[in-house]
Amino acid sequence: MHTSTASAIIIDDLHKKYRTNHALRGVELEVTAGEVMALLGPNGAGKTTLVKILTTLLEPDSGRAFVNGWNVSTEPEKVRSTIGMAGQYSTVDGLLTGFENLYLLAKLRGVGRRTARRVADDLLSRFRLTDVAGRPAGAYSGGMRRRLDLAAALVGSPPLVVLDEPTTGLDPESRLDTWEAVGELVADGTTILLTTQYLEEADRLADRITVIDRGRVVAEGTSDELKATAGNRLVVYVAGDHQLDAAARAAAQATGAIPTVDRRARRVEAAATDGRAALGRALAALEREDVEVLEIGLSRCTLDDVFLGLTSHARREAA
Ligand SMILES: Nc1ncnc2c1ncn2[C@@H]1O[C@H](COP(=O)(O)OP(=O)(O)O)[C@@H](O)[C@H]1O
Ligand SMILES: [Mg+2]
The missing domain is CATH 3.40.50.300 (P-loop containing nucleotide triphosphate hydrolases)
Incomplete structure (x- = not known):
């Protein structure tokens, strides 16, 4: 045929x-x-x-x-x-x-x-x-x-x-x-x-x-x-090293995701599937944690984020 x-x-x-x-x-x-x-x-x-x-x-x-x-x-x-x-x-x-x-x-x-x-x-x-x-x-x-x-x-x-x-x-x-x-x-x-x-x-x-x-x-x-399917990432830059842990706590509360912390850049990032709503919650949580925020925003996921999210078990098993 x-x-x-x-x-x-x-x-x-x-x-x-x-x-x-x-x-x-x-x-x-x-x-x-x-x-x-x-x-x-x-x-x-x-x-x-x-x-x-x-x-x-x-x-x-x-x-x-x-x-x-x-x-x-x-x-x-x-x-x-x-x-x-x-x-x-x-x-x-x-x-x-x-x-x-x-x-x-x-x-x-x-x-x-x-x-x-x-x-x-x-x-x-x-x-x-x-x-x-x-x-x-x-x-x-x-x-x-x-x-x-x-x-x-x-x-x-x-x-x-x-x-x-x-x-x-x-x-x-x-x-x-x-x-x-x-x-x-x-x-x-x-x-x-x-x-x-x-x-x-x-x-x-x-x-x-x-x-x-x-x-x-x-x-x-x-x-x-x-x-687009992967949603956004919440990105927070803080003023001092000592605030990174509090910022990570706030990001976790706001997004429900596990944040990554870049100490050198003083940046905390977390996957935020519901975008702007997560941003609002993050602002409130950062306020509660008394974090001095230099910059906060949403960025689009990269293809890496998508791939890592979809296939993360492969690396866990390899580890
Ligand atoms: N000839 C084979 N005999 C037994 N297992 C195989 C053979 N070829 C591939 N596999 C297994 O099948 C799965 C898929 O392999 P493969 O198609 O080579 O994946 P990829 O090309 O994406 O790396 C793997 O678990 C691999 O170990
Ligand atoms: Mg192959």
């Missing part, structure tokens, strides 16, 4: 267990053609498992997934012909040159030699690898190697590219490089599903973000929508 192609990915109630470890517990997800979707989640959330199912490397236990209209379980070869994939670990062959890697992949896609050569040359130039095209990929820097990985995912111009943690383990400069390369794909209109543990990456690259945790989707939306 070939369903409508307006959705690049449709995932319905997907489950996957490794023995007793329930890695995916009913994942629902839809990615529209042409958009960049970030699958954001901590280590062990189930990102790679989901990506492996979508790219037909792994069978789900139950549920359904469609990629470009094709069912991953019953039409895997159709799915494979319409996606490009770059994993968390490099898949290019280190003994082959950059050119040879891309050339062979193009040949595998069934094109003739001349076309394969052109595809390889074009991609090498797009990803600024022309100068090192004749060198074994094993000798490339981390950033160059990721660029070659991305180029490899683009051989055959697939309408959907799946990138599993494309910048994990990269130094900051190579990360910027990779972001630029992903930006190139976006300009092309390619649909992208990328997984990441980095908020900044999701915020920067994605049109929409799906937060996944312990095998479930826990939030979904644009970065602005996600920030």
Whole structure:
């Protein structure tokens, strides 16, 4: 069955267990053609498992997934012909040159030699690898190697590219490089599903973000929508160090949340889900505690606040 192609990915109630470890517990997800979707989640959330199912490397236990209209379980070869994939670990062959890697992949896609050569040359130039095209990929820097990985995912111009943690383990400069390369794909209109543990990456690259945790989707939306769901933060600056504890007490009373205290900045912050009402209560509580306030206000949550709030148990368990 070939369903409508307006959705690049449709995932319905997907489950996957490794023995007793329930890695995916009913994942629902839809990615529209042409958009960049970030699958954001901590280590062990189930990102790679989901990506492996979508790219037909792994069978789900139950549920359904469609990629470009094709069912991953019953039409895997159709799915494979319409996606490009770059994993968390490099898949290019280190003994082959950059050119040879891309050339062979193009040949595998069934094109003739001349076309394969052109595809390889074009991609090498797009990803600024022309100068090192004749060198074994094993000798490339981390950033160059990721660029070659991305180029490899683009051989055959697939309408959907799946990138599993494309910048994990990269130094900051190579990360910027990779972001630029992903930006190139976006300009092309390619649909992208990328997984990441980095908020900044999701915020920067994605049109929409799906937060996944312990095998479930826990939030979904644009970065602005996600920030809005988390409410505000109450921020209080006090005049003296000795007033910080009293200010923290007042902030806790006003918000019902556990405040964080930055002693150096003499600042107390707490999540305030009901915004202005919390601000009013905070003013009264600070007055009762006799705190000299230098500055008080509400600030919008950052994506970090949202992510930390949604996935805090993961760190508690790790601790
Ligand atoms: N091959 C495997 N065998 C057993 N457990 C696995 C295997 N692969 C992943 N897991 C477990 O499944 C869960 C999800 O893992 P994974 O999909 O790799 O998460 P992520 O990519 O978000 O870090 C984790 O608890 C992980 O330990
Ligand atoms: Mg992973």
